[in-house]
Amino acid sequence: MSKKRGLSVEEKRSKMMEFFYEKKDFFQLKELEKLCQKEKGITSMSVKEILTSLVDDGMVDTDKIGTSVYFWAFPSKASQNRKRKIKELTDVIETAKQKLHVLNGSIQKAKLGRENNENRSTILSQLALNKEEKSSILKQLEQYKECDPEVLEEAKKETGVAFEAANRWTDNVFSTKSWIKKKI
Numbered sequence: 001m002s003k004k005r006g007l008s009v010e011e012k013r014s015k016m017m018e019f020f021y022e023k024k025d026f027f028q029l030k031e032l033e034k035l036c037q038k039e040k041g042i043t044s045m046s047v048k049e050i051l052t053s054l055v056d057d058g059m060v061d062t063d064k065i066g067t068s069v070y071f072w073a074f075p076s077k078a079s080q081n082r083k084r085k086i087k088e089l090t091d092v093i094e095t096a097k098q099k100l101h102v103l104n105g106s107i108q109k110a111k112l113g114r115e116n117n118e119n120r121s122t123i124l125s126q127l128a129l130n131k132e133e134k135s136s137i138l139k140q141l142e143q144y145k146e147c148d149p150e151v152l153e154e155a156k157k158e159t160g161v162a163f164e165a166a167n168r169w170t171d172n173v174f175s176t177k178s179w180i181k182k183k184i
Contacts, residue, residue, distance in 0.1 A: 007042065012050045015040040017059060020073035027071055 007015070016032075019040050027035070032051065033044040042050065051071060054060040058081075060073040114120070145151060 009050070009053075012042050012046060013054060015042060016047075016050055016054060017073065017078075020060065020071075021075045021078070024074060025072070028068055029071070032071065 016036060019036055023035075029048060029051070033047045036042040036047050037044045051060065054073075055062050055071070059078070060071055061077070062069060062071050064070075
């Protein structure tokens with residue numbers, strides 16, 4: 001009792017391409033529906049869908065002549081596409097190799113002055129100490145920031161703006177109050 005399983009989309013695509021390569025001819029959609037079902041086992045309902053996907057991927061060519069639409073694919077086009085793709089990939093590999101060579105050269109240049117010796121270690125330890133001292137000085141400076149003349153000046157300006165805003169709102173309240181009294 002084995003169930004007959006249908007073909008997957010990829011299998012249908014490859015069988016349709018085999019069909020085109022074996023026949024080396026052009027076909028209309030109706031012809032393809034009949035022949036692909038008979039020779040490759042692709043259901044006629046899915047031929048149009050598979051054909052559309054192959055056309056979209058550029059594997060099958062199509063052209064409308066008058067009222068008829070013809071489809072074709074030749075093995076020579078496929079081999080040309082493969083050769084073109086191989087050339088593109090080869091170019092990408094060459095570019096990557098050149099980039100790798102340039103980067104290796106930059107690494108060697110960067111390593112040139114960084115050999116581990118006594119002078120370098122003392123300089124690096126001094127640098128670490130200086131960075132630590134700088135961070136502690138910045139912390140102290142942060143503590144005294146509230147006494148900074150620039151900060152005090154900014155606080156005075158903000159206080160003046162807040163004072164003017166409070167007066168403006170007070171005036172608005174009294175104006176509204178007097179307007180309401182006049183209306184009543």
